Amino acid sequence: MAVVSLRNVGKIYAPTSKGAASVTAISDVSLDIEAGDIYGIIGYSGAGKSTLVRLINALERSTSGEIWVKGQNIAAMRERDLRQVRLGIGMIFQQFNLLGSRTVARNVEYPLEVAGHPKEQRAARVTQLLDFVGLSDKAGSFPDQLSGGQKQRVGIARALATQPSILLADEATSALDPETTHEVLALLKRVNAEFGATIIVITHEMDVIQTIATKVAVMDQGRVIERGPVFDVFSNPQSAASARFVSTVVKGVPSPAELAVLRQRHAGRIVTLAFRDSAVDQSAVFGELARAGVGFEVVYGGINEIQGRAFGHLTLALTGADAVVDPVLDHIRTLTTVTEGR
């Protein structure tokens, strides 16, 4: 059952001044997010991904379509009724958004105050949460005394305070260095594994998707242009935008410019072979080449692993006469996809 389900959702911002055009941030997005998913939404700045995630807890209101969260259409709800819904949805932010006037412990306590939990119960829960994020010793510190990674961990503790079943992460690691990013992502993975929370991760970094997401949607100009299990999108992107994102973390098929450089260095034919999952046996392919006496050199590409499954592209420079090479390539085509770089 989908915990979050968007149906033809649109968001149009009214013109800010007379004569200005209205801005379409989201158009006709439909998306189903299953319980327990870590669902990544990736797109360039301005693709509408942040607006989309803010629609899910109604920080911004949609202008068309339905937004079903745990069986309620929140697009049709009034602001006052939404407050109850929001208690069941945690959110973490790129800029952490901690209250500077409160200590770490009192920041984490804040959602519990709003939810009306009694004081003693709150204190116990705060201790438990700070322990979970590894910041027990910082309870009395103020946010401006913490590093970025620590601030985000406080943000996560705060978002989890009321035990929400959905966690929204809006560019949660974009302000952090690579190492801290991986610490925070590891923590989110634990949140998913230990509490079973559904996590929706907004990012412009494919690396983040590769590290934690199980499913991904690619957004461009306010629309979802591709979606599916992360492995499928990575190993076989359908759209140009997806392919560009994938290429930021995966060395796949060489671009025309890269091919030109390879051409200069290698006289023979250049072919790119796809290896997906363990469906293609690398040794079988290389065995064919060796048997026919075709020399080869790996000049580009790599093999990646996503969620325990391997895939990748290897580009080979072949040496040998066409009469020898052609039949071998024909045979390899029966084993896997071959792209000839011309």
Add this chain to the structure above:
Amino acid sequence: MDALIDLLPELWTATYETLYIVALTLFLGGLGGLCVGLGLYLTRGGSILENRALFFILNFLVNFIRPIPFIIFLAAAQPLARAVTGSGIGNNAIIFTIALAASFAMARIVEQNLLTVTPGVIDAARSVGAGPLRIIFTVLLPEALGPLILGYTFIFVALVDMSAVAGYVGGGGLGNFALQYGYRQFNPIVTWAAVLLIIVLVQFVQFLGNYLARKALRR
């Protein structure tokens, strides 16, 4: 000098009156300024209680009243002061008029200080289900407390300034004392005695304000 010694009882009374007027107007005007300032902040475009019409009215009112020189405002608002306090002259009338003028001056300071609160923390509060009233008291005011204290310290000096013309409508205080016994009787020592007291008062309050703001900002 002898004249000043003779006038000491009047000087203490005047000091007391200034303190009384300024304290009361700081409270009333401060509260009024907080309300109007919050109103401006909350109703502006994109804020949590966005209301274009209300914002326009408040904004116009503030812009309308603020540029009027206080001594003219004092005369212009006299009928209103009479209607509210029962008399157009005396300390009560001047307290009412100063509080009114200070509300609109303070409103801008409050609005500006609230605008320094990062919108993100308001998003964070909304995302855990906080309503507007809770956001005002647990997010906006605590987050802007340091600058707000400095803003109130600033307006305090303006209140001392405004209270100095109380004598024109039969009010008391140090301003009236300096004019009546110093200026009009050609006795600069008496005038300067009042000036000195005002300087001491302002310095003390500024020091206190800085101290409290530093504590609120923890630096």
